[in-house]
Amino acid sequence: MTRYDVMRLLADARPDRLDPDPGSVPDPGTITAHPRTVTTRATRTVTTRATRRTRLVLAGALPVAAAALVAGALVLTNGSPNNPEAGTDGTKTTTARPDPRTASDLLLVAAEQTGSGTATDGRYRVRAYERGERKEVGRYAIMTRNAHEQWLATDPDDPSVEVHQYLGARPATPADEQVWRAAGSPDRWTEATPPGTKKIEHTVAAGPRQVEPLREGARRESMLLAGQPVTEAELAALPTEPAALRTRLVAKLRAGNGQENENYALFYAARGLITDLPVSAQVRAAAYRMLADVPGIELLGKVVDQGGRSGFAVAYTRRGDAGWGQIRLIIDQGTGSVLAEESWFLGSDRSSATLMSFTLVLRTGYTNDAAPTT
Incomplete structure (x- = not known):
């Protein structure tokens, strides 16, 4: 399998409207997206102000040394975006539950857990995550890893940083x-890139830690829902009833003239509500309940993410030109939080499985701490 086969597969794994122009070589960083959000605060009411769209990169299966580094730097008022009542370690005390038997079982439990909290605010909305990317470097592949933090000010007088x-x-x-050892264990590689x-x-x-101001232009980049730009007002007005939420998402999909399978498109849109976008716990719960009724989502059982955390995986699998691709969400049923998102290549006959990308959600929530400067 060549690098270009891999890129083609991953392009097929996202909604068609987000694909690059026909005939171009897809940029690995634009295969999926994680919007970044910024909020403003007036008389203690937090409203979403703007966003920065970030890009999910491809990855391999490596232990995550950055988890302690990044998570340890944050003291948040609500350790999990999907359960605002969780502690700063992202966990809460729950009654032991039996393992889910179906994807619907897991999604309904997650809805119950994530919808039980109330929203909080703070000086910054902070999201810490790790991205991994699989790179072909000749006769073998390597896994690159990058740590990211977003400090998004809720007050316009405070600076937002990355x-x-x-x-x-x-x-x-x-x-x-x-193969790497046979090649002399090189400590650097040149990635094959398209001609020119x-x-x-x-x-x-590893490289140095870098703190940069979030550009105002980047803050205005669109948040995406159902493959279309969405405003903070639209997010605030989303229904908290699953059927009504599905109707709203389908209407947005059709407005964008999307040609992808509707069930997959709903899975992809709900993924954004659950993992990325600044919506209420009630909207996230509605997204989980909506997904519980979407055909094609399967339960893969208990898994361990690339940070060593245990959860249950649900997945949507579809065929592309290069073979079968699969997007997985790994969920902690005790908190309703998404621990990670992964993209896999299953081959032309689904007889193999290669991890192509992952995003670990390490910490999300609000804090009154000052943003880092170094």
Whole structure:
């Protein structure tokens, strides 16, 4: 399987309207998206002000050293976006539940848990996450990792900042490591890129932590829902009843003239509400309940994400030109939180499974701490 086969597969795994122009080589960073949101506050009422769209990159299966680094830097007033009553460690005390038997079981439990909290506010809305990307570097593949923090001010007088750190790369799998060792265990690689584009170098060593102001232009970039731009007012007006939410999303999909399968499009849109967009706990709960009735979503059972956290995975699988692709959400049924999102390549006959990308949600919530400057 070549790099271009991989890129084609991942392009097929997202809604058609987001694909690059026909004939172009897709940019791995634009295959899926995680919008960034900014809020303003007036007389203690927090409203969404703007957003920055971020991009999900591809990944491999590596332990996550950044989890402690990033999570330890944040002290939030509500440790989980999907359960505002959770503590700063992202957990809460719950009664032991039996393992779900179906995807619907898991999604309904998650809806119950995520909808039980009330919204909070603070000086900043902070989201810490880790992204991974699988890169083909010749006869084997490597996994690159990057840590990200977003500090989005709820008051226009406060600066919004982004924190980035490249965490290094390693061979993707034990088989890749054997080839790497046979090649002399190089500590840097040049990624193959489309003709006429600049080569990209990756290293084993991590890079420096960088704190940058969030550009005003970037803050105005569209949040996306059902593949279409969405405003904070539209998000605030979303229904909290599953059938009504589905009707609203279908209308938005049709307004965008999307050609993808409606069930997949609903899965993708609900994923955004659950994991990315600044909506109420009640809207997230409605999105979970809506998903419980969407055909094609399957329960994969208990899994461990790339940070070593245990949860239950639900997935939507569809066929692309290069083979079968699958998007998975890993959910903690005790809190209703999405721990991670993963993209997998299952081959032409679904007989294999290669992890292509992941995003670990490490911490999300509000804080009154000052934003980092270094």
